[in-house]
Amino acid sequence: MARFDRYMLSQLILLFGFYGLVLVLLFWVNRAVRLFDQLIANGQTALVFLEFSAMILPGVIVFIIPIASFAAAVSVTNRLNSESELVVVQSAGFGPFRLARPVLVFGAFTALFMLILTHILVPMSQLRFAERQAEIAENITARFLTEGSFVHPAEGITLYIRKISAEGELHDIFLSDEHDPDQHYTYTAQKALILNTDVGPRLIMFEGLAQVVSTKSQRLSTTGFEDFTYDISALLSGPIGGNRTITQIYTPELLNPTAATLAETGETRAALRAEGHFRNAQALYSIITAMAGFSMLIVAGFSRFGLWRQVVIALGAVALLQSFDNTMLDLARRSDAATGLVYLATAIGVAFNLVVLVMASRPSPRDVHRRRRALRALGREPAGGTT
Numbered sequence: 001m002a003r004f005d006r007y008m009l010s011q012l013i014l015l016f017g018f019y020g021l022v023l024v025l026l027f028w029v030n031r032a033v034r035l036f037d038q039l040i041a042n043g044q045t046a047l048v049f050l051e052f053s054a055m056i057l058p059g060v061i062v063f064i065i066p067i068a069s070f071a072a073a074v075s076v077t078n079r080l081n082s083e084s085e086l087v088v089v090q091s092a093g094f095g096p097f098r099l100a101r102p103v104l105v106f107g108a109f110t111a112l113f114m115l116i117l118t119h120i121l122v123p124m125s126q127l128r129f130a131e132r133q134a135e136i137a138e139n140i141t142a143r144f145l146t147e148g149s150f151v152h153p154a155e156g157i158t159l160y161i162r163k164i165s166a167e168g169e170l171h172d173i174f175l176s177d178e179h180d181p182d183q184h185y186t187y188t189a190q191k192a193l194i195l196n197t198d199v200g201p202r203l204i205m206f207e208g209l210a211q212v213v214s215t216k217s218q219r220l221s222t223t224g225f226e227d228f229t230y231d232i233s234a235l236l237s238g239p240i241g242g243n244r245t246i247t248q249i250y251t252p253e254l255l256n257p258t259a260a261t262l263a264e265t266g267e268t269r270a271a272l273r274a275e276g277h278f279r280n281a282q283a284l285y286s287i288i289t290a291m292a293g294f295s296m297l298i299v300a301g302f303s304r305f306g307l308w309r310q311v312v313i314a315l316g317a318v319a320l321l322q323s324f325d326n327t328m329l330d331l332a333r334r335s336d337a338a339t340g341l342v343y344l345a346t347a348i349g350v351a352f353n354l355v356v357l358v359m360a361s362r363p364s365p366r367d368v369h370r371r372r373r374a375l376r377a378l379g380r381e382p383a384g385g386t387t
Helices: 003-041 046-082 085-091 096-138 140-144 251-255 259-265 269-298 308-332 336-361 365-378
Strands: 157-164 170-177 183-197 200-214 220-231
Touching: 003 046, 003 096, 046 085, 046 096, 046 269, 046 308, 085 096, 096 251, 096 269, 096 336, 170 200, 183 220, 251 269, 259 269, 269 308, 269 336, 308 336
Parallel strands: none
Antiparallel strands: 157 170, 170 183, 183 200, 200 220
């Protein structure tokens, strides 16, 4: 690569890393705060929180890569333009298509990074995230069994345990269940055990009293029992285990789904194949965003007043393409014959950038007018008034 290409590419990668880091931190903190509240409230440690935070990072990075690539291309092009570096290289014979070469290489770099994320790291992290959620969900004691305090493991549920023995016995238990709007249940027992069964965890209470209050008639009925079984699987806020989602399946399986995969996800063959191809389209889209940020600024030329109008137009074009991309994905999910629609937004983005670069290759009417005035002043204007 020419020295200028290496210089521009290094600037693009540097700013891409900066914007990517800032955006990842912003989006990650937003999700991590909710995750922190959920995990700590369920009795998990800070190490579990850090583990879960690392698992959500690939999904966050996939979302911000197109944004960071666009911001890096705009920033570098605007700085080179404002410091007249583009004017110098254009005077040396570099046209818009030649100047676009380092941006295209940069876009290919971001696309490769995106392919690794969407095809490998995101499914891997999502699958592991679900497995860890299931492991934590099975640990009932860590989730809501706390001695000597009232806990609320689910909406409408209040639980109190005076003491938990070393053998796992629960002594002097109080359980209030108000999730049913018609009837409220209250259970008290001297002793209880938690058993993991084939149909989920069960709370077995011994020597207790069940009280049922009808909210309509305000009548109270009580029943004493020697042993009573209560289903506590509904108290778990996360999945105990089960089927994979689309984000947890690797791309080869999405592109050629088996009958077992279709039954597991509950999706159609067209939906799975569209999702697999959309991962490729996401990678290609990061090239489009980088090229859009460059091409819209290079077509404007040098301006002492800045290029913010072109930046806004480029941002609007990228946003429209993203919205169109999502619409095409919805259509592609409905039919196998429409799978190619996931690449339509990318094709339109390529055409958009080519048109803009062609426009930048041609002198604008303003430049033609200025040149005519200069030639007229020197007495060199060609016959017929053309240049």
